Amino acid sequence: MKKKVILIVVLVVCVLCIGLFAFNKSKQQKSTTSSMNGTNSQFRVKAAFADIDTDMIIQDADLKDDDPNADYVFITFTNAVSDTKKSDSTNPFNIKNYKLDGKNLPDKSKVVQEKDYNYKVTIVLPNGYLKGANSNHSLEISKDLKSKNGLNITGDLSLKLPYSKSEDSTSTKTESKNTKDTSNSTKSSNSSNGSSNSAKPVTSEEKAAIAKNNENMPKYTVEIMKTIPMTTIILVKLDTPTPENYKVSITGVNLQIKTNKEGKKVFVNSVDKEYELDEVKQLIKIEKVNQK
Structure with a gap:
């Protein structure tokens, strides 16, 4: 009987520990997410870089192109953004609101949101558009862009890639x-x-x-x-x-x-x-x- 009681106590303690760990991890993730999802008083670009594949390595050149389907520009904002479905200068998902190397994005380009991160967007370009180089590209962003909460974009809008400004x-x-x-x-x-x-x-x-x-x-x-x-x-x-x-x-x-x-x-x-x-x-x- 004593062994059963001890076993039950051990099981209860284990369940409580697992629950506490899961709660703390969830709380930490929510805290991090909320800090990026609209609590910032200024809406600006935090980071941006070009990549010929999706390895997410910020480097001048890849040794190998692991993605034969497309090239990419990854952008991180300080606040959440959403697709308003409008083709105006305020929508972060309108390809006309970006210029790469001084040129409008090609027609087959698209802007998509990163899964689980509504403050990050990815510009998907035709494969080979970056000509095999991740660096020495420039990105221009519309001065009228708005965040999900309606904040107007501020800060640097003519960027030399890779770009990052973690703090104002x-x-x-x-x-x-x-x-x-x-x-x-x-x-x-x-x-x-x-x-x-x-x-x-x-x-x-x-x-x-x-x-x-x-x-x-x-x-x-x-x-x-x-x-x-x-x-x-x-x-x-x-x-x-x-x-x-x-x-x-x-x-x-x-x-x-x-x-x-x-x-x-x-x-x-x-x-x-x-x-x-x-x-x-x-x-x-x-x-x-x-x-x-």
Whole structure:
């Protein structure tokens, strides 16, 4: 009888733990989604990049085109957008509201919404339209575009791809002020969930220190992959014949040195946060490894 009681208690505890985990995960996802779905006071472009396939890697060129059906431009707004079905200059899903490399989009193009992300749209282009290159493209967006809640678009509308502006000047100041207030709770959360890849908050002063430190380090290029929700996979290439003599990290997460398909050593890791390209470039820290 005692064994049965113990077994029942164990089962109840397990069910409660699973339920609590699911609730917390759902709450986190809802919080992230709501922050992008209309609570921003300004409607603007947060990021945009071109890609000859759907691997979602922001890089100058793909080694291989894995999608023979189309080319793409991926756009992330700060607020939710919806298709009004109107063919006017306010509808984000009207192809006439975009120009690529100074030209109207071809007739066979279309603008679609990313599944589960109503603040993201994808311009689908005829295959080969990007001529095999992901970079050095320009994108112009209608100044009359409106969000789902009727906000007029602001900010940069003539973009050099890849483009990203994760924060405006107002939110940057707010983040710097709030980072100090939340750092202890964030560290506590990171240690409790056991994730070594959790991004740590960074103040504006720390960003400045990173930039100054990197002035005396090798130049580098960054590629990011955004295929996994709430995660950014980061790849860094150092312009040096001896990359093994350096350590590369971002917000406390060390990137691991690997050998890519070309036989070159690169630094790669994933971070448990969605970063834009401009954020990654600001937060990458390069350090010389002490040689014995």
